[in-house]
Amino acid sequence: MSVAPSDVNFSDEQMLGFYRDMLRIRRIEERIGDDAKAGNIPGAVHLYIGQEAVGVGFCSQLTDDDWIASTHRGHGHYLAKGGDSKLLMAEIYGRETGMCKGHGGSMHVADFSKGIIGANGIVGAGISIITGAAWAAQMDGKGAVGIAFFGDGAANQGVLCEALNVAVLWKLPVIFVCENNGFSEFSPSSTVTAGNIVDRAKPYGAAHETVDGNDLIAVHQCAARAIKQARAGNGPSLIEARTYRQRGHVEAEASFLGSKYRSDEEVAEWIARDPIPAFAKRVMDAGQASQADLDRIEAEIAAEVTEAVQFAEGSPYPDPAMQGTNYMFA
Amino acid sequence: MAKKRMIQAINEALDGEMAKDPKVVVFGEDVEISLFGDTRGLKDKHGAHRVRNMPISETVMSGMAVGAAAAGYKVVCHMMFGNFMYTGFDSIANQASKLRYMTAGQIALPIVYMGVFGGGRSAAAQHSDAMHPMIMNLGGIKVALPATPADAMGLLRSAIHDPNPVMFLQAAGRGGEQGEVPEGDHVIELGKASTVQEGDDVTVVAIGAMVRPAMRAAQELAKSGVGVELIDPRTVVPLDSAMILESVRKTGRLVVVDEARDMCSAASHIAAICADQCFDALKAPIRRVTVPDVALPYSPPLEKALLPNVASISEAVRRLLGIAAAEGV
Numbered sequence A: 001m002s003v004a005p006s007d008v009n010f011s012d013e014q015m016l017g018f019y020r021d022m023l024r025i026r027r028i029e030e031r032i033g034d035d036a037k038a039g040n041i042p043g044a045v046h047l048y049i050g051q052e053a054v055g056v057g058f059c060s061q062l063t064d065d066d067w068i069a070s071t072h073r074g075h076g077h078y079l080a081k082g083g084d085s086k087l088l089m090a091e092i093y094g095r096e097t098g099m100c101k102g103h104g105g106s107m108h109v110a111d112f113s114k115g116i117i118g119a120n121g122i123v124g125a126g127i128s129i130i131t132g133a134a135w136a137a138q139m140d141g142k143g144a145v146g147i148a149f150f151g152d153g154a155a156n157q158g159v160l161c162e163a164l165n166v167a168v169l170w171k172l173p174v175i176f177v178c179e180n181n182g183f184s185e186f187s188p189s190s191t192v193t194a195g196n197i198v199d200r201a202k203p204y205g206a207a208h209e210t211v212d213g214n215d216l217i218a219v220h221q222c223a224a225r226a227i228k229q230a231r232a233g234n235g236p237s238l239i240e241a242r243t244y245r246q247r248g249h250v251e252a253e254a255s256f257l258g259s260k261y262r263s264d265e266e267v268a269e270w271i272a273r274d275p276i277p278a279f280a281k282r283v284m285d286a287g288q289a290s291q292a293d294l295d296r297i298e299a300e301i302a303a304e305v306t307e308a309v310q311f312a313e314g315s316p317y318p319d320p321a322m323q324g325t326n327y328m329f330a
Numbered sequence B: 001m002a003k004k005r006m007i008q009a010i011n012e013a014l015d016g017e018m019a020k021d022p023k024v025v026v027f028g029e030d031v032e033i034s035l036f037g038d039t040r041g042l043k044d045k046h047g048a049h050r051v052r053n054m055p056i057s058e059t060v061m062s063g064m065a066v067g068a069a070a071a072g073y074k075v076v077c078h079m080m081f082g083n084f085m086y087t088g089f090d091s092i093a094n095q096a097s098k099l100r101y102m103t104a105g106q107i108a109l110p111i112v113y114m115g116v117f118g119g120g121r122s123a124a125a126q127h128s129d130a131m132h133p134m135i136m137n138l139g140g141i142k143v144a145l146p147a148t149p150a151d152a153m154g155l156l157r158s159a160i161h162d163p164n165p166v167m168f169l170q171a172a173g174r175g176g177e178q179g180e181v182p183e184g185d186h187v188i189e190l191g192k193a194s195t196v197q198e199g200d201d202v203t204v205v206a207i208g209a210m211v212r213p214a215m216r217a218a219q220e221l222a223k224s225g226v227g228v229e230l231i232d233p234r235t236v237v238p239l240d241s242a243m244i245l246e247s248v249r250k251t252g253r254l255v256v257v258d259e260a261r262d263m264c265s266a267a268s269h270i271a272a273i274c275a276d277q278c279f280d281a282l283k284a285p286i287r288r289v290t291v292p293d294v295a296l297p298y299s300p301p302l303e304k305a306l307l308p309n310v311a312s313i314s315e316a317v318r319r320l321l322g323i324a325a326a327e328g329v
């Protein structure tokens, strides 16, 4: 599943770009997590920490004309597809300057102008929406694709079967990316999911692949195959990216869960397989970057995080007096 | 003007809009051959990529409508029987109705969800719901309920032009009824009620398929010298409450006829608005003629006994006015 160094031929710049994209998500989300725990964020936040290689592996190959649909754990996809961190932070803080002017919050970050259909509070909802966007892309005939990111828990929604069926029949340019992070909320996958999720593509005759979701290069190559196939009009794929959610299902969980649902050892094992340090080592070992390069990126991202938080904190809350049905209808 | 059946009017509206705008697409189960006839012939005229049969997969279908609309198409999603929208309800209730609001207006979702609704044809409980009140309560979705072929054509054209999701509910079994339809691009603005007939004694607001029995009741009541002002809201979201209120201020009496179950029906909503906003004008309590809070049965006499009809509408008006049934009626 992992890729030999000899098979990798990305430029130094591309490799650093992947590193930057993953680290950017990580650092922004760490800050969101801290702020959530400090009580600075009004609603629930679900962090993507540990899964960054999946979002970046796919989204780094997309343009604004391609569509992605995401989940309640959606900051990473939003950022990977080019979403703005200031608008993200302001939205999560519930401010007027958020990209949804405080109407959506963490679970609904979206930017349609960048093809980001957005996070979704309904588990599995993005699967059908992206199938429709992919149908639109097919009718447009310009080679755009749609990608739905969803969890292993969402794979148990019947809509996945419906979508695979119609996507294969219509040869839609769509990729269903299941990020199997081991848990559906607090239920370990083994207790709620039968068989291998990727095998659910087989009866429909959809292309399918399992990939190490903590290996950016492996994800990138797998994504490249699926995207190429979709752009060429050769139909959908189901990808199962095996990964792990390092943080809680929701940041506040320690405050309300009465017992543990996973062992510290298991978490530690997966932290040892963290996609970002592994990638940093790979880039350095290959002589494609120096520690100084990585430090520079770290500093740039730290500045971006600070700026985003300052922007959010300095922004006003939306004015309830202005509230009405103004966004209900166009 | 030419006489047309409602199904024909709907078919012509779809055909006309597809011809004008290549972004209009139609999909749903059996839309190619068309169970009701409303989408018949569209595939041959406008191409297989714009008129697509769907598998029996309402969950993905209603969501595909959202995705395709977000990506720039004007989507007509045919749900066949309105009751089938329940199996695809997430994308209607959680997505189509809310995505624009949740993203502070980032997108418009020009979707028409269409389906046949209501009882009267022994279709039994799972094919006979009048679900417009539930959709009204979602917010974010307009609801059109045409009573005549002309209105069906005009409202459907507007629904397709509208940048918002619209539920276009065609009354079951009314497809065959004929009515005059204006020539050309006949359009009716969503949110504009129609005064079917003017009168001074009582306002009757009838929704969708209830307009016809209400009209007959009005004709019959006229024989007893009762002047009914009959209003067809045509859309319940937006609701032309101004026209209803104006009429009730004139007549001082209101009967609302709705084939939804009584609890939280469109009738109860309209009654509430009038109680709230023109209480001072009312000379009598507001009456609702609706379906009792039971499922619709199969057997014709059972079903008939539950649905509003000419007699129950007339009776409601007479009781309001304190007059006995006319002799021989």
Ligand SMILES: Cc1ncc(C[n+]2csc(CCOP(=O)(O)OP(=O)(O)O)c2C)c(N)n1
Binding pocket: A071, A072, A073, A121, A122, A123, A124, A150, A151, A152, A153, A154, A155, A181, A183, A184, A185, A245, A249
């Ligand atoms: C339709 C629906 N059912 C249940 C929930 C509550 N819920 C939120 S996240 C979640 C678990 C989702 O698991 P998975 O799809 O694996 O995503 P992950 O959280 O692991 O990223 C559940 C059950 C929901 N939001 N929507």
Ligand SMILES: [Mg+2]
Binding pocket: A151, A152, A153, A179, A180, A181, A182, A183, A184, A185
């Ligand atoms: Mg999961």
